[in-house]
Amino acid sequence: QVQLVESGGGLVQAGGSLRISCAASGRTYANYALAWFRQAPGKERDHVATLSYSGRTAYYADSVKGRFTISRDNAKSTGYLQMNSLKPEDTAVYYCAASRGFGAPTDRIDFAWWGQGTQVTVSS
Numbered sequence: 001q002v003q004l005v006e007s008g009g010g011l012v013q014a015g016g017s018l019r020i021s022c023a024a025s026g027r028t029y030a031n032y033a034l035a036w037f038r039q040a041p042g043k044e045r046d047h048v049a050t051l052s053y054s055g056r057t058a059y060y061a062d063s064v065k066g067r068f069t070i071s072r073d074n075a076k077s078t079g080y081l082q083m084n085s086l087k088p089e090d091t092a093v094y095y096c097a098a099s100r101g102f103g104a105p106t107d108r109i110d111f112a113w114w115g116q117g118t119q120v121t122v123s124s
Helices: none
Strands: 002-007 010-013 018-026 032-039 045-051 058-060 068-073 078-083 092-100 118-123
Touching: 002 092, 018 032, 018 092, 018 118, 032 068, 032 078, 045 068, 045 078, 058 068
Parallel strands: 010 118
Antiparallel strands: 002 018, 018 078, 032 045, 032 092, 045 058, 068 078, 092 118
């Protein structure tokens, strides 16, 4: 089992930056991919970014490419999502998720462990 706790969300103006974190505990010695999803009110939970355990493979949603960067520090069992040039449409609850294995999945169904989410609000 892996427990995930997000932090770092908040209110930021459009064009600003924010970095959110995901601290993992439990069986963190196991190889797992790390991902971020987000869910806006009344909408489905959408994929934002995934990073493989090695850090060599990353996938991003088209809507965040060039603005967001996913990273991880395996020694600290912590993942990050650096968000730049934020837009009001980025407003959502951001969830960290982990998937066992060496791949880099992007489908929600592939992720067994989820955090509780952190709110990111971008004002116009």
